[in-house]
Amino acid sequence: MKLQLAIDDLSMEEALKLTDSILEYIDIIEMGSPFLMEYGMEAVRSFKNRYPEKEILADLKIMDAGFFEAELAFRAGADYATVLGVTDLLTIQGCQDAAEQYGRKIYVDMICVPDIPTRMKAIEEIGVFGISVHTGVDQQAAGRSAIDDLKLMLEHRQKAEISVAGGIHSGTIQSYIDAGADVVISGGGICHSENPRLEAAKIAKCIAERTK
Ligand code: 5RP
Ligand code: MG
Numbered sequence: 001m002k003l004q005l006a007i008d009d010l011s012m013e014e015a016l017k018l019t020d021s022i023l024e025y026i027d028i029i030e031m032g033s034p035f036l037m038e039y040g041m042e043a044v045r046s047f048k049n050r051y052p053e054k055e056i057l058a059d060l061k062i063m064d065a066g067f068f069e070a071e072l073a074f075r076a077g078a079d080y081a082t083v084l085g086v087t088d089l090l091t092i093q094g095c096q097d098a099a100e101q102y103g104r105k106i107y108v109d110m111i112c113v114p115d116i117p118t119r120m121k122a123i124e125e126i127g128v129f130g131i132s133v134h135t136g137v138d139q140q141a142a143g144r145s146a147i148d149d150l151k152l153m154l155e156h157r158q159k160a161e162i163s164v165a166g167g168i169h170s171g172t173i174q175s176y177i178d179a180g181a182d183v184v185i186s187g188g189g190i191c192h193s194e195n196p197r198l199e200a201a202k203i204a205k206c207i208a209e210r211t212k
Contacts, residue, residue, distance in 0.1 A: 001177065001207050004057065004163065005200070006187030008032030012039060012046075019051065021197050022190065025204035028080070030057045032187060041076040048077030055079040061109055063087045066094025074102035082132065085110040085119055089126065096126050105129035107163060111136050116149060117156040124158045130183070131157065135166030137188075145172075150179050169193070170202035177210045 005026045007015045019029060029051060031043050036058060048056050057080040058073035066083060073081040083095040085108045092108060099106045107130040113119045123131060133153050135146040146166035153162055161182040168176060169189030176184050186203060193199035 001181065001211055002027035002183045003200075003204055003207055004028035004030050004165075004183050004185040005190055006030040006032045006059070006165065006185050007191065008034050008187050010035070010191055012043070016050070018191060018196055019047075022200040023051065023054070025200040026054070028055045028057050028183065030059050030185065030187075031078075033059045033061055036060065041072055044073060044076035044078050057082070057107070059109075061111075062091065062095055064091055066091035066096075067098045068094075070095040070098035070106065071102070074098060074104045078104065080105045080107055080130070082107045082109045084108070085113045085123060085131070089122055092123060092128065093126050096128055099129070107132050109134050110149070110153070111139075116152055120153065120156050120160075121158075124160055128160060130161040130163055132185075133162065133164040133166070133181075137167075140167040147175050147179065150176060150181060154180055170199055170206070173203050173206050177206055 003026050029047055044058050056078050058078040059082050060069055062069045062083040070081045083092050095106045106128045108123050108128055109132045111134040133146050133150045135144050146164050150164045163183035163185055164176050164181045165185035168186045190196050190199050
């Protein structure tokens with residue numbers, strides 16, 4: 001089980017400082033969608049150069065021009081790029097083609113997919129590396145969590161790795177670990193904690209207990 005730090009609404013300076021301080025606890029560094037809107041692919045290049053031993057995920061949430069947009073992330077050094085599960089399968093296929101060409105990986109973000117089992121089947125046929133359960137920031141504000149969708153997706157997965165995001169922090173992580181996610185994503189839970197290092201350490205400890 002891996003821990004993915006999502007960097008969404010920090011400045012570049014804050015993001016580097018935070019990442020330096022919790023590096024030992026995280027496996028994947030996500031360049032979050034708003035962070036990429038602010039800093040573009042230069043953010044991916046900077047983080048890959050500074051943390052070559054860590055995996056970098058570009059949360060592009062691609063909706064069209066799959067090959068072209070995924071290629072932008074892979075050329076900048078991303079190990080993973082994301083595409084939306086609600087888009088055309090042709091776009092997901094384009095992202096997968098780019099991943100295969102560059103020897104990298106795609107995660108399909110299932111935010112707002114209405115029929116998860118049927119869509120998962122079609123997505124798995126494309127052969128993507130991973131599928132993400134995602135309760136978005138706006139959905140979280142309306143009181144929703146990702147745990148039920150995670151359980152549903154784990155029931156229906158064939159081969160894909162499953163990651164989960166949606167307001168996860170040290171107080172809620174145990175249920176996601178118990179359910180059996182392959183990657184747990186935490187953004188605001190760590191970045192906006194009063195003590196991000198302590199928060200990341202607590203989450204990493206729960207994950208280590210599970211993988212003992
Ligand atoms: C929002 C995202 C976030 O990166 C993801 O939800 C993780 O952040 P948080 O833990 O704060 O929910 O992609 O669209
Ligand atoms: Mg994200």
